[in-house]
Amino acid sequence: MKISLNWLKDFIAFEEDATVISKVLTDTGLEVEGLEKFEEIEGGLEGLVIGEVLTCAKHPDADKLSVTTVDIGADAPAPIVCGAPNVAQGQKVVVATVGTTLYPAGGEPFKIKKAKIRGEVSEGMICAEDEIGLGQSHNGIMVLDTDLPNGTPAKDYFKPETDQVIEIGLTPNRADGASHFGVARDLKAAFRRPTIFPDLSTFKVDNQSNPVEISVENQEACPRYSGLTISNVEVKASPKWLANRLKSIGLAPINNIVDVTNYVLHGLGQPLHAFDLAEISGKKVVVKTLASGTKFTTLDEKERELTDKDLMICDDTKAMCIGGVFGGINSGVKDSTTSIFLESAYFSADWVRNTATRHSIKTDASFRFERGTDPNMTVNALKYAAMLIKEVAGGEISSEVIDIYPSPIADFEIDVKYKNIDRLIGKEIPHDRIKEILGDLDIVLSDETEMGFKATVPPYRVDVTREADIVEEILRIYGYNNIELEENYGADYLAAFPTPDKDKIQSKTTDFLAALGFNEIISNSLTNPDYVAKTELWDPALNVEVLNKLSEELGVMRQTLVFSGMESLKYNINRKQTNLKFFEFGRIYTTSDGEYQEKEQLALFLTGDQTDESWSVDKKSIDFYSISSTVHKILDKFSITEFDSVPTDNPVFDYGLDISKDGQLLVSLGKVNRKVQKVAEVSQDVFYAEFNWAKMLKKYGKKILYKAVPKFPEVRRDLSLVLDEQVNFQQILELAKRESKKLVKRINVFSVYQGDSIGEGKKSYALSFILQDENKTLNDKAIDKTMNGLIASFEKDLNAIIRK
Template identity: 35%
Template sequence: MRISYNWIKKYISTDLSIEKISNILTEIGLPVKNIKKTFIENHIEDNILDIEITPNRADAMSHYGIARDLYAVLTFRGYKEVRLSKPIVSNYKRDIYNNNKYCFQIFLEEKKKCIRYSGVVLSEIKIDTSPIWLRFRLKSIGIQPINNIIDVTNFVMYELGQPIHIFDMDQIEGKKIIIKNAKNHTIFKSIDNVTRKLNEKDLIIYDTIKPLSIAGIINSKNSNINRTTKNIFLGSAYFDPITVRSIGKRHLIKTDAKFRFERGVDPNQTVYALQRTAILIKEIAKGKICSDIIDIYSHPRFPFKIKLRYKKIRETIGKYISNNKIKKILLLLEIVILSESEKSLLVLVPPYRIDVQREIDLIEEILRIYGINKIKTSNTNIKISPYPNFSKTKEEIQKIISKQLVGYGFQEIVNYSMNNKNEYSYLLNSFFNRKEINIMNPTNKFYNSMRSSLLFGMINCIKSNHNRGNRKTKFFEIGKIYFQKNNKFLEKTFLSISISEIEKKIIDPRNSSSSFFSLKGIIEQIFQLSGINNYSQVLFTHPLLEKSISIQYKNKNLVVLGKIKEEFFLQLQKKEIFYAEIDWEYLISIIQEEKVTYVPYSKYPTSKRDLSLLIDKTISFEKIYQLIKEKEKGLIKKIKIYDFYEGKNFPKSKKSYTISFFFESKNETLTDVIINEIMKKIEKFLKNKLGAKIRELDQ
């Protein structure tokens, strides 16, 4: 938001320079010359600041709002003779009485979407160019002047934060303003020459026949003022922020009024802003106020009542602040102290502070005005809880990993513990040297045995989604399997994960393994969150998976990962399914045994180099990885597969890997000379040890 220094000084009396005020508004150490701009026109000069305001601080999205906040900060920090003055409206009065021509009515049909609407009529106005001072004020903050009426409403919006909309009074049918939802397929041509089709979710300002405005954020073309307009209607309202935001998004509307309404204006300021606008129009456009202000306030907003505990303030801030200083800060922020006890305060927060509704919000405000830079910390007292902060219970581990998978876009499924015995389950059990557990009296012929793998339920779920048009799925399930081994009935828990997608006719076949590596990467992310680092991978033969690998921890299988063989799901045409099964109980035991170790980040940057090589099919990436780790220790922080390909244009006995190497030193910034020397050693080593052929990377 762009603000004018001289404009702010209209409301706050201070002899502080722009530099000092800038230092209060900005972060410590940022040079003012980098943010201050000078605006000069007609020999008038002003200093301009561009500041960022968080969306929850709707109260500060105006010059008066910023002045009000500055007043609290400056006064508390000891700057003398600082006063705050609000624009005066005590001289507001009606000019014309007993004229039914200007009588009108307001009706709120959607009282929750528009809790307050205020309006007034002005007559005998003369639309012309705005005076120099008004044009200068608007231009200084980047607003192009239009005419004296529109310029006044823009001025008031940037002064007080309240949007004001104007209609040509003679174009309002029936002298009625009605706020209601639109009818479906209503055509609305707005002042930006865009024709929009409205629906019943859109909140509209109507007269008795036609729509005049979409929620006060953009007017229709036929209700807007023009050079011939003599009588105008001014509207000032509070519209529900969520309603305005959804309307703006649906119809691609971006206006200054929408920007403020969707963040929440002060509902108790609508009449005041209307009076301020009417007074300025009288002065500038020679208009006359010819109606009373009609104000409909269906759901009045009252101050928030909050209990504030002294002990909680000091525990949260970490420093003792006296009761008197706490109360002074609250009063400077226009927060009323309703009652006080030895331990706490009961306060009333004004409705315009929509960001302060809890005790912790009040504490944040106290710290903000007091000055966070005044809170000194001692290195000996700093405590850090390293992440991940895993609880060691099975339930908490399951909750964390499930949440992680959901964050990656997976959906959790739950299948029956019984399934239908088939040739594939027999093949799987034979491979693992175990027997299926049959159900003696099945109630359903399709559930005649206990499941011995989560794979079959996963496939059925994918088939069901495929038949209903959901062709791309990401599922996971944590469940038990049941089997016999050595004349014992056993059960074991696994985590199964799948990614399925339509197989594309790929121009570049190297992309065909992207889902495999995506799934492998997700498993590695689970390991990283769990604190598991020292794992390895080997090629693995699985009866139902092709190109499968086993990820091992301490030489014991932890994960089996691969692409499900196509004959297993013939009815799913042009489909690729990648599947992983994690030994859940083994994973839990590893997590419970692992200790979290803090390793500080290097102060020096990481550098990356890629290496593409052609190698024998029998050589796994894991073997390459282990050999390089043994050969080059220290500066190589991480090694990852970037790309993998085998097939067309390559000999049948060969495959291609593109491997990324990440280099980092804890002592210095690595130069190209150092890194290139290491890469040459790696290339030479791979040629001699594995017979690899180095390929040129595409530029």
């Protein structure tokens, strides 16, 4: 639910900014989930000023251009080349200064730059109304009739409306907060300021020329029904103030009559419906149910089959509207409408909820009715709407207010004891403060004693029916944050998280790798010194030699786990087991200057085919991406989601990557060096990863952040880039993140090509870009702006060619 702060000020006075209002509302139980800016004119006319054309002459090299000098309030006049046919000396005009971004109607935004046009310097732009979003006309520049000084911001002349809009995640129990006035009532209690209700003192019935007879046959489903008629109205577009109010909360204006009903709905929380009086047969409105199987076509042009549990608004011959849910296709306000019947009712929440669910219809009206509206609001909302309709559509009120309310809905009466308030809150709040809070919430106290009181709750608070609900009302206004936590509250379960148990983490990792199809190996820490000597990839001086060695083949402690795993691979491959996945937790050892070092590592080994031979699956060898996928899954299990990845210089690999976090190397992975394979006598390619286990344990489970699931959809766009073959995906990724980190959420390579058709030394990447805005649905303008920015960056920084 969106709330406009400008609109909210109609119901309560405040000077606090949107951040403060958001915090206060959240503390009172109306949780603010988002904050956005509304601009009547996109860009708010920033950078646009009022200027005066001092000189105007024909461009020497272009018949349709003029060279002007314009006083924009700067030290010197601005030279501007203008293509408008109506530009002339002495005009007051709107000028976009250098550096201003313009948002034209129906076009892409663009920035004004200093330029030369056919050899003449131009430092700005004299604007037409469509070029700044004020209208659709492009017949010529705007010529203003104003005495404002040159250089005055254009927004001071046009006064475009801006607003702050907060989005409230309304819980089902807070039906009372489903309007601007409802939100104001909470601020009234929080700030201890009065609310402002629309002044109805000037309401009057002009005549009784168009009365309507109303009959409510089903009073269980419709306890209260109010209405009146308004004649001689003119259906047209709404005035600017009304349209802007609706636009600010995401509603599209329709016409002045319908817009008023929506305005009152979101302002006061009372749904209304306007019927074309000419479509009401016999000038009779009957609230009743119809026989099961009756067909009815709603405003969305869908024919629906009714049941005898659907409350209908009918005339003397036909159904016109599903009560509290949705209007009919013929009875609503049209351009030709001249008289209306305006309905304001209180419908049973149960009946509306069942009907809306049965027909899968959810409207702004049903949203409120099925949670519970205020039965005491119908007549006031009706009068307010009638006055507004007269203001924006003319006409006169042509009937008395008809109000059928045979059995008024009673207030809730609740007995409350102070001891229960203290017990449930855990703190003694002064009785005077309790009375203040409840009074500010329109809850009347009576039968007061030292022990307690009787609370009378108005029926619009459908969620306050028990003593515990009264306590909750007190607490949410007093402030949950004002309840101190003390030792005797038994909050010891909030103890600090224990240090992760490394044995449990290793056990969980073992189970996880086993679930991925890996087998664990445990090998000897003693190894053959020839491995280091023959490969020449490690420094023999770092070997830790065994003094009482059993054999020369086991003469040193291992510097790496790779040879231990290669020995196991060799043993299995020689016995025709070629598709292998191994892992090992082990230690490596080195010495330098008499100092000995011991490090724990986790090693992964992959070789052979990705799956066993099968008729249903194509044969595919294990590759770098197989080991990379497993490594990333382990990092994800450790909640390590953001890290740096660079090509490795580890000698054990032919090629591979180093993955680091906060400057600490966590894992190296890649294809095992051919020298290592040859010395280990393993003939097939092996892919290997080694984790620094101690550093992995330190990163385990740290900084686990929750981010709410976005409510707005993703958008995918694809690009095909031809690049120099030395450009890697990491460069593309980093550039894309830098240029458009706000909207681009994921980038994926789904095709790579190298061949004669794109040239030697080149490769082609086909990329998918997933774009998403957490605060609103993306439109084509924002998507195209982002993609065009990425394309420009790829072309400039990576020398990319975009394939069409």
